[in-house]
Structures are given as structure tokens and as C-alpha cells.
Amino acid sequence: MASEFDLIARYFTRAAPAGLLGVGDDCALFSVPPGEQVATSTDLLLEGRHFFSDVDPTALGHKALAVNLSDLAAMGARPLGCVLGLALPRVDEPWLAAFAQGFHALADAHGCPLIGGDTTRSAHDLAISVTVFGAVKADQAFLRSAARAGDDIWVSGELGAADLAYRLLDGQYPADPQRLAATRGALERPEPQVALGLALRGIAHAAIDISDGLLQDLGHVLAASSAGATLRYADMPVAAALAGLAEAPLRRAVLGGGDVYQLCFTAPAERREAVLAAARAASARVTRVGEIRAEPGLVVLDAGGRPMAELPRGFDHFPAA
Amino acid sequence: MASEFDLIARYFTRAAPAGLLGVGDDCALFSVPPGEQVATSTDLLLEGRHFFSDVDPTALGHKALAVNLSDLAAMGARPLGCVLGLALPRVDEPWLAAFAQGFHALADAHGCPLIGGDTTRSAHDLAISVTVFGAVKADQAFLRSAARAGDDIWVSGELGAADLAYRLLDGQYPADPQRLAATRGALERPEPQVALGLALRGIAHAAIDISDGLLQDLGHVLAASSAGATLRYADMPVAAALAGLAEAPLRRAVLGGGDVYQLCFTAPAERREAVLAAARAASARVTRVGEIRAEPGLVVLDAGGRPMAELPRGFDHFPAA
Numbered sequence: 001m002a003s004e005f006d007l008i009a010r011y012f013t014r015a016a017p018a019g020l021l022g023v024g025d026d027c028a029l030f031s032v033p034p035g036e037q038v039a040t041s042t043d044l045l046l047e048g049r050h051f052f053s054d055v056d057p058t059a060l061g062h063k064a065l066a067v068n069l070s071d072l073a074a075m076g077a078r079p080l081g082c083v084l085g086l087a088l089p090r091v092d093e094p095w096l097a098a099f100a101q102g103f104h105a106l107a108d109a110h111g112c113p114l115i116g117g118d119t120t121r122s123a124h125d126l127a128i129s130v131t132v133f134g135a136v137k138a139d140q141a142f143l144r145s146a147a148r149a150g151d152d153i154w155v156s157g158e159l160g161a162a163d164l165a166y167r168l169l170d171g172q173y174p175a176d177p178q179r180l181a182a183t184r185g186a187l188e189r190p191e192p193q194v195a196l197g198l199a200l201r202g203i204a205h206a207a208i209d210i211s212d213g214l215l216q217d218l219g220h221v222l223a224a225s226s227a228g229a230t231l232r233y234a235d236m237p238v239a240a241a242l243a244g245l246a247e248a249p250l251r252r253a254v255l256g257g258g259d260v261y262q263l264c265f266t267a268p269a270e271r272r273e274a275v276l277a278a279a280r281a282a283s284a285r286v287t288r289v290g291e292i293r294a295e296p297g298l299v300v301l302d303a304g305g306r307p308m309a310e311l312p313r314g315f316d317h318f319p320a321a
Numbered sequence: 322m323a324s325e326f327d328l329i330a331r332y333f334t335r336a337a338p339a340g341l342l343g344v345g346d347d348c349a350l351f352s353v354p355p356g357e358q359v360a361t362s363t364d365l366l367l368e369g370r371h372f373f374s375d376v377d378p379t380a381l382g383h384k385a386l387a388v389n390l391s392d393l394a395a396m397g398a399r400p401l402g403c404v405l406g407l408a409l410p411r412v413d414e415p416w417l418a419a420f421a422q423g424f425h426a427l428a429d430a431h432g433c434p435l436i437g438g439d440t441t442r443s444a445h446d447l448a449i450s451v452t453v454f455g456a457v458k459a460d461q462a463f464l465r466s467a468a469r470a471g472d473d474i475w476v477s478g479e480l481g482a483a484d485l486a487y488r489l490l491d492g493q494y495p496a497d498p499q500r501l502a503a504t505r506g507a508l509e510r511p512e513p514q515v516a517l518g519l520a521l522r523g524i525a526h527a528a529i530d531i532s533d534g535l536l537q538d539l540g541h542v543l544a545a546s547s548a549g550a551t552l553r554y555a556d557m558p559v560a561a562a563l564a565g566l567a568e569a570p571l572r573r574a575v576l577g578g579g580d581v582y583q584l585c586f587t588a589p590a591e592r593r594e595a596v597l598a599a600a601r602a603a604s605a606r607v608t609r610v611g612e613i614r615a616e617p618g619l620v621v622l623d624a625g626g627r628p629m630a631e632l633p634r635g636f637d638h639f640p641a642a
Contacts, residue, residue: 025465025545026395026530027360027455032353039348042437042452044406048444074347085365085450116363123369125443129406129450131363134348144346209347224346 011100012084012117028116030081036135038080041071047126052169057095059188060128061102066192067211068132069110070261073197074209075141077134079112085129087122110194142197142207142265144224149294151205151266153229154275154286156193159214160250161186161239163257173249182241190261196286199278200265207265213256215311218264219298231290234303255300256312266292332421333405333438349437351402357456359401362392368447373490378416380509381449382423387513388532389453390431391582394518395530396462398455400433406450408443431515463521463528463586465545470615472526472587474550475596475607477514480535481571482507482560484578494570503562511582517607520599521586528586534577536632539585540619552611555624576621577633587613 032038045064047053065082072079084103088096107113112132165183167173197207206225208217214231222229236254245253267275272288279286300308353359366385368374386403393400405424409417428434433453486504488494518528527546529538535552543550557575566574588596593609600607621629 026392026528027362027398027462029358029360029396029457029459029462031358031459034355037350037352038359038454039350040404040437040452040454041348042404042406042439042450044408044439044441044448044450046408046441046443046448049408049441071347075350077348083361083363083452085363087365087367087370087448116361118363118365120365120367121370122367122446122448124445127365127367127408127443127448127450129363129365129448129452131361131404131450131452133359133361136350138350138352141348141350207347 011096012114028081028083030115030133032080032135035137037138037141039072039075039077039134039136039141040131041068042129042131043067045128055188057098058102061099062106062189064128064130065103065106065112065132066190066261068130069106069112069192069194070190070209070211072132072134073193074207074263075134075136076197076201076204076207077136077141078198079110079194080133080135081113081115082107082130082132083116084114085118085127087120087127089122089124089126110192140201142200142204144206144208144221147206147221147225147227147266147292148268149227149292150269151292152269152272152275152288153218153231153290153292154265154267155210155214155237155262155289156196156279156284156286157260157262158237158239158285159210159260159262160242160253160257162190162259163253164242164245166259167249179241183239186239187259190259192261193263193282193284195282196263196279196284199282200267200275203271203274203278204265204267207263210258210260210262210264212258213312214260214264215255215298215300221264221266222296222298225292226296228293228295228297229290229299230293231298231300233300233308235287235289237285237287252312332417333435349402349404351436351454353401353456356458358459358462360393360396360398360455360457360462361452362389363450363452364388366449376509378419379423382420383427383510385449385451386424386427386433386453387511387582389451390427390433390513390515391511391530391532393453393455394514395528395584396455396457397518397522397525397528398457398462399519400431400515401454401456402434402436403428403451403453404437405435406439406448408441408448410443410445410447431513461522463518463525465527465529465542468527468542468546468548468587468613469589470548470613471590472613473590473593473596473609474539474552474611474613475586475588476531476535476558476583476610477517477600477605477607478581478583479558479560479606480531480581480583481563481574481578483511483580484574485560485563485566487580488570500562504560507560508580511580513582514584514603514605516603517584517600517605520603521588521596524592524595524599525586525588528584531579531581531583531585533579534633535581535585536576536619536621542585542587543617543619546613547617549614549616549618550611550620551614552619552621554621554629556608556610558606558608573633
């Protein structure tokens with residue numbers, strides 16, 4: 001059995017890119033281009049809470065970084081690097097190798113090298129903390145407070161697949177191997193919309209990534225912007241694998257389903273062509289799903305234009321008693 | 322019972338200092354002075370592994386940040402801010418309030434505001450991840466690889482108290498309330514040597530913080546610098562509370578005891594006066610305990626000048642089988 005330091009060295013130390021000091025000193029060092037700020041986000045992922053114990057470790061390594069890159073995307077920030085904390089209940093080298101492979105592959109794809117970390121033993125559960133760093137010009141970051149009345153509301157990608165996969169894996173729905181196969185990738189290997197975030201700089205106003213469900217995440221934008229919104233349910237980009245679901249689970253997946261890691265963003269109506277051009281440049285799909293209003297409140301209109309009465313809540317780690 | 326977002330808002334959101342965007346957006350934003358790099362370090366602390374379940378939460382909030390500030394100190398970096406991930410097995414508001422108070426008090430003392438975070442529920446254990454950011458001029462950072470043959474080896478503060486407190490609390494030694502009272506502060510409320518790190522810029526060569534024990538941490542410096550060292554055991558700054566301990570536990574505490582969060586650093590022999598002046602400016606105690614040698618190997622001389630045969634190993638989360 002290897003020592004802690006051997007383990008770190010074997011799976012997580014790689015040559016640091018020029019200008020960075022990587023794993024193996026008290027701190028990692030990185031540079032920030034003149035005139036840019038550092039954007040940073042941290043997530044703590046726990047076995048049994050954020051992922052199933054038997055999840056594929058390569059997918060888990062991917063997702064642990066993806067959820068943080070998604071936060072950079074939602075600020076319009078360019079990735080610079082990341083640090084990883086890993087608490088392991090046991091030393092399982094094949095597991096570590098697969099986790100590291102998934103993590104590094106996504107890091108490489110986004111130019112976001114692992115530059116520091118901390119590995120320790122846990123008593124019970126696997127715990128993963130990732131902190132990412134990106135660079136953004138101060139006046140170009142998408143703030144939650146920047147939505148303006150009259151802005152279009154856009155969503156990237158598709159909605160609902162991760163929620164359906166989660167409920168199938170959790171046994172909340174009867175086994176359905178075909179639907180699970182069609183949705184599992186959305187849950188376990190989300191693709192952070194970093195390129196779209198960068199392409200939308202100077203075009204979008206507010207942005208947020210859909211981690212807790214569209215309604216809850218958009219609600220944060222509305223609260224920060226002191227604004228309201230109208231959404232059109234019929235315009236939502238619903239994942240094809242949800243076809244044929246009953247109305248209640250469908251609505252819950254589309255409007256309330258978390259773990260999406262697509263962007264919800266607002267942009268002036270006169271920039272619609274620019275939004276579409278940015279999405280094309282980033283090879284992303286974007287769909288216009290509503291508008292920001294000055295009056296507070298979040299209204300979802302059904303296909304007939306009537307406000308929907310029962311709306312799902314988003315995911316909350318500490319639900320009210 | 323409050324929602325996750327209420328909890329975060331109540332205990333961890335504070336007005337962000339000028340130039341920073343704090344808790345409440347996808348990312349926190351901070352600026353770095355021109356010509357300086359970002360130094361960053363992350364630690365993942367787990368209940369039962371890094372702290373006892375019944376530890377005073379104010380002390381725990383202090384220590385969770387202190388161990389990271391200590392890494393900035395060991396690079397000679399000035400704190401800029403930090404992010405916190407917190408996984409809680411239950412919502413305990415008095416506990417949260419006390420933890421936040423200990424955390425914020427140390428953050429305030431070092432100008433290191435909490436600018437982002439993630440709070441979640443854990444299945445079993447409390448887990449705390451902290452990532453700190455500091456600023457340092459690229460050519461002034463103390464690297465582990467920078468020790469040179471002929472350098473003096475210095476240690477700040479005192480050695481051994483945290484190890485003794487840990488073993489008393491863990492029941493490895495018979496109860497001794499007086500010794501515990503004299504050593505517990507060193508274990509539970511270490512004071513990171515940030516001011517000393519800053520004062521030593523341009524003077525010290527290599528530095529490391531003593532988290533895993535003097536011999537193990539100095540060993541990392543020697544490996545990175547391709548050098549060896551001679552230490553003089555009789556010169557070690559032993560904590561007064563260790564007086565009267567038997568030789569074996571004393572040696573283990575002084576040379577192998579972790580959780581010290583003092584600095585071990587090297588500096589040219591001709592800069593001794595500058596080192597002492599820097600320590601005075603930082604109100605820190607520093608003690609010269611040995612020299613860097615070109616030949617590899619780490620030798621500790623006893624009071625009679627003979628190499629000590631049995632040396633304790635440092636702390637390792639994954640001890641060899």
C-alpha cells in the first residue's frame with residue numbers, strides 16, 4: 001500500500017504548465033492577465049448525497065470538475081486552473097486511476113490544470129472538494145443582479161434528462177433501461193458550457209447555471225435583480241428521452257430538475273441575432289423561453305397562455321421542516 | 322428549520338470588501354495587484370480524522386482557516402480571501418454561529434474575507450473544505466526547492482505542544498488536566514505565521530509549514546532541493562509544557578509532532594541578523610536549529626553531537642501496510 005504522498009504523486013501530479021507552480025509546494029501559484037479578475041467557485045460533493053456509491057469513477061472525476069467549470073461558464077470566465085480535495089474511505093488504486101483520468105480529461109479539454117490538492121482518509125464516505133479559478137474582465141462578468149426588464153430569458157441545451165436519470169437510478173420510478181440509457185449521460189457526464197459563456201461576453205446580462213432546477217436558479221437571478229419573469233412552458237427545450245412521461249413528472253423534470261449544468265441567461269431583445277451567433281460559434285443550442293419583467297414574481301404560462309398553478313420547487317439540501 | 326440558502330445568508334454572507342464580489346453569485350471575484358501571482362492552497366478537514374467530534378466549534382472555525390493561512394505564510398503570500406465548503410450531518414444553529422464566529426474572527430485578523438462557499442448535508446461526518454488565495458511577487462515566493470547548502474535552518478514558535486494535547490485528548494496518555502490546559506490552545510487554535518512569512522520575503526530561501534512534523538516536512542524541502550540537513554536536537558524550541566516528559570514521547574512530540582503550523586525555513590548564514598529583525602517586526606520567536614548540507618540525508622545530533630539513531634516518523638494519513 002502506498003503512502004499518501006506516493007498516491008498524490010502517482011495520480012494527480014503532472015507537469016505544471018508554464019507560469020504555474022503545481023502540486024507539491026505549500027501553495028500553487030498562478031498568474032492572472034493584467035486587467036482581469038479571478039473568478040472562483042468551490043463545491044463539496046459527498047457520496048450518497050451528490051452521487052451514488054457505485055457511480056463510474058471516471059464519470060465522477062469528470063463531474064466533480066464539470067460542476068465547478070459550469071460556475072465559471074455562468075460568469076463568462078476563462079478557466080485558469082483548479083485544486084482538488086479528496087477524502088477516501090480506503091485506498092483503491094484502480095478507482096483512483098479512473099477518477100484521475102476522468103478529472104484530467106475534462107481539465108485538459110478546458111485548459112484548467114490541477115495545480116494543488118489535499119488527499120486524506122475519511123471514516124465513512126467519499127468526499128470531493130473542487131475549487132476552480134478563472135479569469136474575467138471585471139465589467140464583463142455575468143452577475144445575477146444584471147437582468148433588466150425586457151430581457152429575453154434563454155436556456156442552453158436541454159432540460160429534464162438528469163432529473164429522470166436520477167429518479168430511475170434512485171428507484172423512484174419503475175426500471176426502464178431504455179430511458180435510463182438515454183438520460184444517464186446527462187446526469188453523470190454533464191458538459192459545462194464554458195465556450196458558450198465566453199461567446200456571450202458583451203451580449204448577455206445575467207447568467208446562472210442550472211444546478212438546482214430552472215425555477216429555483218432563475219429565482220436567484222430575479223431576487224438579485226429585483227425583477228420578475230414570465231416563462232413559456234411550451235417553449236422549453238425538453239430532452240427527447242422524456243417523451244411520453246406523465247405530465248407531473250415531466251413538469252417536475254423540466255422546471256424543477258437539478259444537476260443540469262446548462263446556462264440560463266438574459267440578454268436584451270435587440271441582441272437575439274448576436275445570441276444565436278454566439279451559440280453557433282460555441283456549438284451550443286440555445287432556446288428563448290421567456291422574458292424578464294419589472295414586476296416581481298415568476299409566472300410560467302401553459303400552452304394556452306394561462307399561468308400554471310402548481311410549480312415544482314427546486315432541489316434544497318436542507319428542506320424546510 | 323431554515324433552508325440552505327437562509328443558513329448561508331445568516332452565518333456566512335457579509336458585505337464583500339471593495340473590489341471583491343462575495344457569496345451569492347456563481348463565482349466570487351477578486352483582483353490581484355499588477356506584478357503579483359495568486360498563491361492558493363486547499364485543505365479538507367474531516368470529523369474523527371482531523372478534529373474530535375466534540376471540539377469547540379469556535380476553535381474549529383478558527384483552525385479550519387488557520388491551517389490554510391499557514392500555507393500562505395509558508396509561501397510569503399499576503400491573504401486576499403477564501404472560500405468554504407461545509408458538509409453538515411444536521412442543522413445546528415448555535416454550532417454554526419460559533420463556527421462562523423471563529424472563522425470570521427481569524428479572517429478579519431488577516432484581511433482574508435470569506436468570498437464564496439458551498440453548504441450541504443452529509444450522511445455521517447462533518448467535512449470542511451477551505452481554499453485560500455493570497456498574492457505574492459513571483460520571484461519572492463518561498464519554494465521548497467530553494468534551500469541551498471550552507472543555509473541555516475530556522476523554526477518559528479515552539480514545538481511539541483499540539484502533539485502532546487492530541488495524545489492526551491485521544492487517551493494515549495493518562496489524564497493530565499494541567500498539561501492539557503497548557504497545550505490545548507496550540508492544537509485547537511494555532512496562530513498562522515502570516516506576518517513572519519511576509520517579513521521574511523527577500524531574506525528566506527525555502528519555507529514550509531510544520532503540519533506533518535518537523536522531520537517529515539523538512540524532508541519535503543530536502544527532497545525538492547536535492548540537499549541534506551543536520552539538526553541539533555538540543556537547540557529545538559521545546560514548549561515549556563513538555564518539561565518532565567519521558568525521552569521517547571518528548572522526541573516524538575518535538576521532531577515528529579504534526580499540527581504545529583509554525584514555519585520551518587532556510588536562510589543564508591550571512592542573513593542571521595535580518596532574520597532576527599524580521600521576526601522582531603512580526604512579533605515572532607525564531608530559533609536556529611541546524612544547517613542545510615549538500616550531501617543528502619537528514620541527521621539529528623544529540624546534546625553530545627552524536628547522530629540520533631531512532632527518529633520518529635511524521636504523520637501520514639495512509640500509513641504503509
